[in-house]
Amino acid sequence: MKYTKWLSALSLAVLAAAGAQAHENAGHAARHDAPVVKEQKPWGIAGDRKAVQRTIDIAMTDDMRFTPARVEVREGETVRLRVRNSGQVLHELVIGNKAQFDEHAAMMMKHPGMEHDEPEMTHVKPGASGEIVWNFNRPGEFDFACLIPGHYQAGMVGTLKVMARKEQQR
Structure with a gap:
C-alpha cells in the first residue's frame, strides 16, 4: 500500500515537472493558423502581412538583451x-508599456505555465525566429520586453519610438 502511494506521488511529481519543462521548451501557446484579433492598443494595432512596408531584425540573447535595444518607426x-533567438533558452518579444509589463511579469511569476498568444507578442525557442506584424498608428515612446520569468527583471527590455507624422516631415 505504501509503495502504491509513493509511486502515485512520484508519478504526479514527474508529470508536474514535465509540464513545467514543456513550458520552458515550447513557450506559450502559438496559434498561427487562428485569425488575428485586431484590438487597438496605445502603441498600435495588429498589421496585415500584405501591408508590411519594412522588416526590422532584432536579436535576443541569453545575456538578457535585445539588439538593437532601440527601434524607430513612423506613425x-x-x-x-x-526576432532571432541566438540563446539557449526560450525568449519572447512583447510590445507594450512598463505598466502592462509589470502586471504581466507578476502574473507570469505566479503562473509560469500560463498559455497566451496575442498579436503583439512572439515566443521564440532557442535557435529559432519569430515575428510580429504591427501597424504603429499611434505616435509616442513605447517598449518591448521579454516577460519570461526573470528575463524582464534582468533588464531584457527595449524602446520603440513611433515618430509622429509631423516629426517625419522635418
Whole structure:
C-alpha cells in the first residue's frame, strides 16, 4: 500500500515537472493558423502581412538583451519585427508599456505555465525566429520586453519610438 502511494506521488511529481519543462521548451501557446484579433492598443494595432512596408531584425540573447535595444518607426507604418533567438533558452518579444509589463511579469511569476498568444507578442525557442506584424498608428515612446520569468527583471527590455507624422516631415 505504501509503495502504491509513493509511486502515485512520484508519478504526479514527474508529470508536474514535465509540464513545467514543456513550458520552458515550447513557450506559450502559438496559434498561427487562428485569425488575428485586431484590438487597438496605445502603441498600435495588429498589421496585415500584405501591408508590411519594412522588416526590422532584432536579436535576443541569453545575456538578457535585445539588439538593437532601440527601434524607430513612423506613425502609420506597418512593420515586420523579425526576432532571432541566438540563446539557449526560450525568449519572447512583447510590445507594450512598463505598466502592462509589470502586471504581466507578476502574473507570469505566479503562473509560469500560463498559455497566451496575442498579436503583439512572439515566443521564440532557442535557435529559432519569430515575428510580429504591427501597424504603429499611434505616435509616442513605447517598449518591448521579454516577460519570461526573470528575463524582464534582468533588464531584457527595449524602446520603440513611433515618430509622429509631423516629426517625419522635418
